[in-house]
Amino acid sequence: MKSVKALLAALSVMTLLAACAPEVGSEAWCKEMKEKPKGDWTANEAADYTKHCVFN
Template structure:
């Protein structure tokens, strides 16, 4: 293997590892994300962090993937679900059960 091929292979491995690690990050508004945010000093939060925390983490019924959130979405007519709700329901209420 030439030095250029070795560098290219190493670059591909590092890129793959980076993609895998970012794929594991909790989605803003999910229970895991809310727990992580609690540990971060509020002064370090972005404006989007503040909005997401207020919208999803203060009440269990609004925390994406919480039992109450899944129950509330079950009661909502499917034709009224947003595309995001469909994806989140599949990820947090079906797959994680």
Template sequence: MKKVLVLTSAVIALIALTGCEPKRGSDAWCEKMDGIPKGQWTFDDTRDYTKYCVFNQKPEEE
């Protein structure tokens, strides 16, 4: 029973933490990316950072 409680708590914590991710291309996302070492960026991160944070294009509304 204790293992189920710990596992459930871990899953809920993971969902809560990933649910607060800033929208790609927003000012908050650009600031977050500034804090991540460039070597850890994906190709998409680099492309979108250049597009949204360097050239200041606004992300498309969904």
């Protein structure tokens, strides 16, 4: 039972942290992506960056 509570607590923390990420296409997101190494971008991130930050 103790491990189930620990698992639920960990999942809750992860959910809260994920909710703090800036919205895709926002100025904060574009700035964050500029600072991230291009080799670490996913294909979707590259497409979103081009769509929202380059051609905006």
